[in-house]
Amino acid sequence: MKRIGSILLLITLILGTALVVAVANTEKGAEEMTMVGGEKGDVWFPHRKHQDNLGDCKTCHDLFPQEAGTIQKMKAEGELKKKQVMNKKCLACHRKMKKAGEPTGPTSCNKCHNKK
Template identity: 35%
Template sequence: MKKTLLICMVAAALVCAFALPSLYAVDAPGDMVLKVPAGAKATKSPVAFSHKGHAALDCAKCHHTWDGKAAIKKCSDEGCHVDTSKKGKKEPTSFYSAFHAKKDMSCVGCHKAMKKAKKAAGPTKCGDCHPKKK
């Protein structure tokens, strides 16, 4: 009886360790280009972004309103970073701040924090992300 219980417990542990994580895995899109939302005026060129290059991060680090279950929304979707005005660009609801704020949930903020911690970090200068328009 004890041997059967032990075998069942080990089998359950193995199922939990190997099968459950795949149920919650998110298939992130591949490389993409980040552009300002339709109707907004772009002052810099679009940014090439690699989800695969950020695969080690928790998705909720950037997608900070995601509950881990629903579909992940874009920053420019309703209720997130929808303000595209130049006047409100430092506000938390601005599209600009989603990528440039000093908080570590933005691209620039995270890259600077990693650089400060002496870890491999992404670009922190404008021209490194926004190549000159040709």
Template identity: 50%
Template sequence: MMRTVKGRVLASLALLAAGCLAALAAPPQNPGAADMQLEGGASGKVPFPHLQHQLALADCNLCHVKFPQVPGAIEALKAEGKLAKKEVMNSLCTKCHKEKRQAGEKGGPTTCTTCHVKG
């Protein structure tokens, strides 16, 4: 009798430990929307293929070092004065696209009206 109870306790502990290990190995990560429209001020909105970037770039923090993984984070930080206007555009988007092109790799648009759409 004692043996089976102990056995069951041990078995549940083992299951619990396995569950914790699985959680550590693969933390659930919200990938966010596949496609977005970013605010681009007077120049017009900026369509942004988020999923395409996640597939092309291995590291989320290439971008999310500047702003958290929260919808509207860029505009909120700009409004609080914690992120300069055009900083994401200049130090992330355009910078990376230019570097890729210079390296002979496929990048993204680098001129105003290929990113910003009026309407």
């Protein structure tokens, strides 16, 4: 009986882990998104491309959680300064990689911002 008990426990653990992995995979968020860019206009952001390129979610999500609309909310509540994500994340990384001669994203205002 004891042995069957531990086998059942093992099966439960394996199934549980598989479920957690499956759920984690669906929570990668939108493949691409349009970010609010104030008076300069909206910003297109290919989320999945960055996830695939950078690997580590914390590269960006150490500054804001994995939640839709969180940047706007945090800016409104004063938890993020205006342009903080842009300067500390997007631009900082693109500039650094450009300097290093590596393929990267835009560094000029109107390549990111689309004034309509």
